[in-house]
Amino acid sequence: MRLSTNQVFNSHVSSYNKGYAELSKTHQQLTTGVRIQTPADDPVGSARLLQLEQQANLLGQYKANMTDATNSLTQEESILKSMINVAQRARDLAGHAGNGAYNDHNRQAIAAELKQIENELFGLMNSKNASGEYWFSGSQSGIQPYVRNADGTYSYQGDHSxxxxxxxxxxxxxxxxxxxxxxxxxxxxxRTETRLDTAGPNGQRLYLSQGTVATQRDFDGGFRAGAPYRLEISGDAATGNISYEVYDKNNVLVPAQDGGVGSYDPTLENPKISFLGVEFTLDAMLKDGESESDYATLLDGHSFEIGMAPDRFATVGSSASAQITDSTVVDADAYAAGFPAGGVTLTYDGAAYQAFAQPGNAPIPSTFDGVSNTLTVAGVEFSFSGAPVAGDQFSISADSQENQNILNTIAQLRQALEQPADGIEGGNLRIREAIATALGNIDSGMMQIESTQAHIGARLNSIDTLTLENESLSVYNASTQSLIRDTDIAEATSRLVLQQTKLEAAQAAFMRVSQLSLFDRM
Incomplete structure (x- = not known):
């Protein structure tokens, strides 16, 4: 085969360019420290690097999210800690209010401070974050979680998310x-309520408190099933002894071991009886001319009905002139079967109030009495006052007595202390009962807040663990990327010397070949 001079030169240029390109790439790998300059350098390694870079970005986002979560939970924990401090002050005030030497003026002074605490708690429970979102509204962070109703109660508007x-x-x-x-x-x-069934022969001398749950297990396992109960008081004038018996809804005597039978001493300070996990205060009152020796005669024959407290109803209204003054369950069966779980909306159409189930706004059969100005819906009777205007609307939601937020607890105590009790029949019992209930419910509310704090602490601990794991994965990711991407300096240096030597040898050979000529041999 004949090789022309042009072919020889072209072959050399092509080989030289290839060798120089290889030398240049090796030099670039050494100077940058990066082995894979383009995907063509290592297709498999490039694909793996892309995966690792995506993982690194994801780990970086997780790190930022954990920082945001830590900041959020730390701030929430601070808010809850403030609530505990405020609630503890309310508890101290409730204890002071029980001082037997205090009069109405003293209790009203305590109520004034409780009002400030109530407002402070209301603000804390409606706290916002730096973005203007409410902390405690669940997923509906743009909705204020707690609102103050017209009747002074507080309702939760958020969700459970x-x-x-x-x-x-x-x-x-x-x-x-x-x-x-x-x-x-x-x-x-x-969660219980009482009412007088029968007074003694000389009129009512004994008052029974509404009761407080002392043992949850006994209340759930025993009291609920037997309600309503009947408490009967018996007095023996000859001996002066006073005893009581408790009968359940089937008129069966509650056993003595469950507290259904016992003796009662009205001369004790703050005397109590307890059965099936519920504690009651019995307050005896003497009138002028009566003495403690008359107790057995005066108290004999008193009987009380004891049952579960009915649901309460929270009302939010838009009327300027009319309002709901009372909400009462008048038909327990109809209420249990037909009252919507989501509540009802009452709307005045110009002639009468109409009821609609929520959610969905479906009409509910109702009876409006224009004379008494009452509306009966699903076993509940609502009483109105004021002159309604067409378009007036009220939103009603049922509030079970099983649970109670701490805001309503403090509000109820404040309202009880604001009412006069000095010289009023049963007034002292009412104050003692309000204080006992408030102390129990404040403790219950603080326990719930502390439980939430514990859950926050557990989440913060989880974040700490995940942060360490994230850092370990980030280090491993960076190390793996380095192994795949970075240049092996020793290998690349050796390769550079070899490529340089080959290129120099090729240049020398070409110089010799390019000088060959037939004329030199003639």
């Missing part, structure tokens, strides 16, 4: 708590 952040692959962590779990789930110690 939580807000989450992804902090690891397959792992989300809650960065907030809803008000229902944090405050609404506190057990109410006042």
């Amino acid at each position: 939580q807000q989450y952040l992804q902090v690891a692959t397959g792992t989300q962590i809650s960065i907030s708590d809803n008000g229902f779990d944090a405050f609404e789930s506190a057990k109410n110690v006042s």
Whole structure:
């Protein structure tokens, strides 16, 4: 085969360019420290690097999310700590209010401070974060969680959800708590009610408190099933002894071991009886001319009915002139079967009030009495006052007595202390009962808040663990990327010397070949 001079030169240029390109690439790998300059350098390694870079970005996002979650939970914990401090002050005041030497003026002074505490708690429970979102509204962070109703009670408007952040692959962590779990789930110690059935021959001399739940297990396992009960008081004028018996709804005597039979001494300070996990205060009152020796005669024959406290109703209205003054369950069966779980909306159409179930706004059969100005809906009678205007609307939600938020607890105590008790029949019992209920419910509310704090602490501990894991994965990721991407300096240096030697040899050979000529041999 004949080789022309042009072919020889072209072959050399091509080989030289290839060798120089290889030398240049090796030199670039050494100077930059990066082995894979383009995907063509290592297709498999490039694909693996892309995966690792995506993982690194994800780990970086997880790290940022964990920082945000830590900040959020730390701030929430600070708010809850403030609530505990405020609630503890309210508890101290409740204890002071029970001082037997205090009169109405002293109790009203305590009520004034409780009002300030009530407002402070209301503000804390409606706290916002730096973005203007409410902490305790659940997933509805734009809705104020707690509102003050026209009757002075407080209602929760948020949902039962939580807000989450992804902090690891397959792992989300809650960065907030809803008000229902944090405050609404506190057990109410006042879940029973009493009323006088029969007074003694000389009129009522004995008053029975509404009762407080002292033992949850006994209340759930025994009291509920037998309600309503009948408490009968017997006095023996000859001996002066006073005893009591408790009968359940089937007229069966509650056994003595369950507290259904016992003796009662009205001369004791703050005398109590207890059965099936519920504690009651019995307050005896003498009139002028009567003495303690008359107790057995005066108290004999008193009987009381004791049952479960009915649901309460929270009302939010939009009327300027009319309002709901009372809400009473008049038909327990109809209420249990037909009252909507989501509540009802009452609307005045210009002639009468109409009822609609929520959610959905479906009409509910109702009876409006224009004379008494009452509306009966699903076993509940609502009483109105004032002159309604077409378009007036009220939202009604049922509030079980099983739980009670701490705001309503303090509000109820404040209202009880604001009312006069000095010289009023049964007034001292009412004050003692309000204080006993408040102490129990404040403790219950603080326990619920502390439980929420414990859950926050557990989440913060989880974040600490996940942070260490994230850092370890980030180090491993960076190390693996370095192994795949970075240049092996020793290998590349050796290769550079070899490529340089080959290139120099090729240049020398070409110089010799390019100088060959037939004329030199003639």
